[in-house]
Amino acid sequence: MTETLTDTLDVSATSLLRFATAGSVDDGKSTLVGRLLHDSKSVLADQLEAVEAASLRRGQDAPDLALLTDGLRAEREQGITIDVAYRYFATPRRRFILADTPGHVQYTRNMVTGASTAELAVVLVDARNGVVEQTRRHAAVAALLRVPHVVLAVNKMDLVEYAEPVFAAIAEEFTAYAASLGVPEITAIPISALAGDNVVTPSAHMDWYGGPTILEHLETVPVGTDPAHDPARFPVQYVIRPQTAEHHDYRGYAGRIASGVLRVGDPVTVLPSGATSTIAAIDALGERVDAAWAPQSVTVLLADDVDLSRGDLIAPTAAAPVPTQDVEATVCHLHERPLRVGERVLLKHGTRTVKAIVKRLPYRINLTEGLAHEDEPERLDVNDIGAVVLRTAEPLPLDAYADSRLTGSFVLIDPADGSTLTAGMTGEPFAAPATKAEQAAADDEGWDF
Amino acid sequence: MTTATQRAGDTGSPYAFSHLDALESEAVHIFREVAGEFERPVILFSGGKDSIVMLHLALKAFSPAPVPFGLLHVDTGHNFPEVIAYRDRTVEQHGLRLHVASVQDYIDDGRLRERPDGTRNPLQTVPLLDAINEGRYDAVFGGGRRDEEKARAKERVFSLRDEFGAWDPRRQRPELWQLYNGRHAPGEHVRVFPLSNWTELDVWQYIAREGVELPEIYYAHERDVFSRSGMWLTAGEWGGPKDDEPVQRRLIRYRTVGDMSCTGAVDSDAATIEQVIAEIAASRLTERGATRADDKLSEAAMEDRKREGYF
Numbered sequence A: 001m002t003e004t005l006t007d008t009l010d011v012s013a014t015s016l017l018r019f020a021t022a023g024s025v026d027d028g029k030s031t032l033v034g035r036l037l038h039d040s041k042s043v044l045a046d047q048l049e050a051v052e053a054a055s056l057r058r059g060q061d062a063p064d065l066a067l068l069t070d071g072l073r074a075e076r077e078q079g080i081t082i083d084v085a086y087r088y089f090a091t092p093r094r095r096f097i098l099a100d101t102p103g104h105v106q107y108t109r110n111m112v113t114g115a116s117t118a119e120l121a122v123v124l125v126d127a128r129n130g131v132v133e134q135t136r137r138h139a140a141v142a143a144l145l146r147v148p149h150v151v152l153a154v155n156k157m158d159l160v161e162y163a164e165p166v167f168a169a170i171a172e173e174f175t176a177y178a179a180s181l182g183v184p185e186i187t188a189i190p191i192s193a194l195a196g197d198n199v200v201t202p203s204a205h206m207d208w209y210g211g212p213t214i215l216e217h218l219e220t221v222p223v224g225t226d227p228a229h230d231p232a233r234f235p236v237q238y239v240i241r242p243q244t245a246e247h248h249d250y251r252g253y254a255g256r257i258a259s260g261v262l263r264v265g266d267p268v269t270v271l272p273s274g275a276t277s278t279i280a281a282i283d284a285l286g287e288r289v290d291a292a293w294a295p296q297s298v299t300v301l302l303a304d305d306v307d308l309s310r311g312d313l314i315a316p317t318a319a320a321p322v323p324t325q326d327v328e329a330t331v332c333h334l335h336e337r338p339l340r341v342g343e344r345v346l347l348k349h350g351t352r353t354v355k356a357i358v359k360r361l362p363y364r365i366n367l368t369e370g371l372a373h374e375d376e377p378e379r380l381d382v383n384d385i386g387a388v389v390l391r392t393a394e395p396l397p398l399d400a401y402a403d404s405r406l407t408g409s410f411v412l413i414d415p416a417d418g419s420t421l422t423a424g425m426t427g428e429p430f431a432a433p434a435t436k437a438e439q440a441a442a443d444d445e446g447w448d449f
Numbered sequence B: 001m002t003t004a005t006q007r008a009g010d011t012g013s014p015y016a017f018s019h020l021d022a023l024e025s026e027a028v029h030i031f032r033e034v035a036g037e038f039e040r041p042v043i044l045f046s047g048g049k050d051s052i053v054m055l056h057l058a059l060k061a062f063s064p065a066p067v068p069f070g071l072l073h074v075d076t077g078h079n080f081p082e083v084i085a086y087r088d089r090t091v092e093q094h095g096l097r098l099h100v101a102s103v104q105d106y107i108d109d110g111r112l113r114e115r116p117d118g119t120r121n122p123l124q125t126v127p128l129l130d131a132i133n134e135g136r137y138d139a140v141f142g143g144g145r146r147d148e149e150k151a152r153a154k155e156r157v158f159s160l161r162d163e164f165g166a167w168d169p170r171r172q173r174p175e176l177w178q179l180y181n182g183r184h185a186p187g188e189h190v191r192v193f194p195l196s197n198w199t200e201l202d203v204w205q206y207i208a209r210e211g212v213e214l215p216e217i218y219y220a221h222e223r224d225v226f227s228r229s230g231m232w233l234t235a236g237e238w239g240g241p242k243d244d245e246p247v248q249r250r251l252i253r254y255r256t257v258g259d260m261s262c263t264g265a266v267d268s269d270a271a272t273i274e275q276v277i278a279e280i281a282a283s284r285l286t287e288r289g290a291t292r293a294d295d296k297l298s299e300a301a302m303e304d305r306k307r308e309g310y311f
Ligand SMILES: Nc1nc2c(ncn2[C@@H]2O[C@H](COP(=O)(O)OP(=O)(O)OP(=O)(O)O)[C@@H](O)[C@H]2O)c(=O)[nH]1
Pocket: A023, A024, A025, A026, A027, A028, A029, A030, A031, A032, A066, A079, A080, A081, A082, A101, A102, A103, A104, A155, A156, A157, A158, A159, A191, A192, A193, A194, A195
């Protein structure tokens, strides 16, 4: 990457994009990742040598780029991805954290892990097979997790003679399905991960396509939200009390701003207690500042002595959430042990963990049959998506997940053995489907050809 | 939807946030989560750059209070003297507690046997697990980064270890958003990796930005070295060189710091941090590829060691 050296050294200007792959087993996710890394010159000589040697041992004549991310022994033996692999690469414009997720239905929970922090998901579809059940499942998970940007990569175009109608039909079907999930816009790109078409370099075989390559799109898609638009949320992680002569009266609340902006002088409310105060000072890792914003880690000092400890939330008095003990949420169940009505669990929200009981399971969503609801199911099985009503032992200041990914989300934990059971998102599962007009506008944006 | 969003982090926004800021904030958050949820955390501190950056982040995370954890060092007995000196200086300077687990002691009293190849890296696992038991540590911070190695690339930030310290890659907990689940049974512990998402270049850029001091062997210097399995190993009492391994004086530096028996030096004239960053940005070899003999053993060498309780 010598040609990008000077740019790489300018660290103040580069932004970070976290993205994840998605799509059915064998549709080419890991190959795409390998291709992205390889063609952006992010694979170093010894890594490539190791992959070449491993491919040769497996009797493959060309290096299998999927081996760049399929790093576990079991994955290499079976030729599939089992758990998320995180990879890192940079271009002069941006830094990327990439989560390569497994396509196999059995490992959906690992896909959920990778997608929960992603700002963009690349959903791959094998051009020969089109949209299949697992494509729908992953698209639904991405929509459920409110991944802000979704890219459809129609892969293996080399196996369908790079034919435009194949691409157009898949793009149309997927875009319509995504719209029903409330995903407002889809960028569809025809690629061959194996041959490299439209991954980093524009394809020589598809002149009918005039849109961006995958990498171009990743480099230019807007990232981050504007903290000024969101109400501030500050879950307190830890109370800092030096108790030294020099800092005798120092009492700071340490945390990472989950959303919005905090300013010195802001009137704030502590939840769930409801105590009020004002922000007296903000320490940004050793430096006094007047304002701080998501996702900074800071320490907040308040003007009054209030009762405040780990697990509490500091929010602006003018826009504080209302704590509740009745939680209605959409969940993705992640454990082999099913979730049943009456079960006692621990609920971890922000920095607080409380006891909770599963009161109702209003419905399960059937992802393969037009998102049909199965009402009042007896239980939720692993990888099921459904609705849950919980009663918590203490009130929680929850936001709607649609408004805030960090303060609207929680996990359920088994109190007996500590397993993570379920991922929860407060509120309704999907955004309202886009209207016909919006959809048409989105279509125009997404289809640059 | 996108019209309303701004590009925080891209230049021009009043709420700019660079990628180094993002990584720092994430690591600090992880430290504070552990401080809030565990009884007896400890930081694995080898005196290498990753553990030094970890300590720097911990100091920032709890400032102006002291770091609420001690340090644990697994001393292979073949550590670089410059690094041990740095370790002791640092402990002194910040008034930290240091627990040393000594591989040499285990060899001396027969609990461990020296391997024929003289490599001590794999021997660290037993003293490490014993020290974790003795110290009753429930959270153990490691400086591992996912970009280092393909098995590490699969590991969670909070990585549960059973009573034998073993990692089971098939049974990892889902880890969503910023919600880390540190629950564990008595006897189990959690390895925590605050630098999971950092690359080698990020670490160096952060060291430069923060003006962090490192052991001098990270910068170019002249040293007596000899070649073994394609690496420049330092000549010294630890066991090298053998009769057929000629010693030469070369201008080198270390990209990683570990046991002298399996940490290779790289030819380098990078004497300043700027030169080191330029060198790494242009390097065609990974950190471990350039410097670690122990990972060349097999395709899954790291996975196997981790399963047994290694870092
Ligand atoms: N012809 C052709 N083959 C491809 C292409 N992309 C991937 N493949 C092949 O498809 C097979 C599966 O690829 P992977 O990248 O492992 O698929 P995956 O989506 O990561 O699979 P899981 O992670 O197990 O869900 C491999 O044999 C690839 O070589 C492509 O663009 N064209």
